[in-house]
Amino acid sequence: MDDGKLLVAVGAAIRRHREGRGISQEGFADSIGMHRAYYGSVERGRRNLTLMTLVRLCEGLDVRPSSLLSEAEAAARTSRRR
Amino acid sequence: MDDGKLLVAVGAAIRRHREGRGISQEGFADSIGMHRAYYGSVERGRRNLTLMTLVRLCEGLDVRPSSLLSEAEAAARTSRRR
Structure with missing residues (x-):
């Protein structure tokens, strides 16, 4: 699987869940004690997250x-077929 | 979720899949171009893997x-209830 594509898809999924909970990037980053700029780069797919960071984000998003x-993974596969 | 527990559970799942394919630690580490000692520490749950390392391991294990x-996650939850 293309490395970059999965990270972008993970970032987009995180954004979808955050927006689905009606929380701003800043509000969510603050709520999990993450630096706002770092969190923004996560949503843009620029970070090769560790499992523990992924767990922390997902706990915040329930x-x-x-x-x-x-x-x-599903989104990354779909974007490959286009 | 307890950080350490999930990493140990991920390492155990990787080991199960590798053993299920009848491959030695050394053989599998070599097959994905990973240092053998590092791979051993992954199976022991000592590494906070990045997503891309997880993808590389999982591609090798299909x-x-x-x-x-x-x-x-299921194993980590079960081990919490004991």
Whole structure:
């Protein structure tokens, strides 16, 4: 799987879940104690997250890391077929 | 989720998949171009893997990262209830 594509898809999935909870980037970053600029780069797919950072983000979004990753894998596969 | 527990569960899931394919630690580490000692520490749950390292491991084991992570989450939850 293309490295960059999955990271972008993970960032987009995180954004979808955050927006679905009606929280701003700044509000969410603050709520999980993450630097706002770093969090912005996560949503843009610019960060090769560690598992523990993924867990921290997912706990804040109340979603299982495996389901968020599954969403991202599906999106990355779909974007490959276009 | 307890950080350490998930990493140990991820390492155990990776080991299960590797053993299920009848490959030695050394053989598998070599097959994905990973240093053997590093790979051993991954199986022991000592490494906070990045997503791209998880993808590389899972491609070598022909399993989706999300399903391996889901296995590990389930095991980590079960080990909490004991």
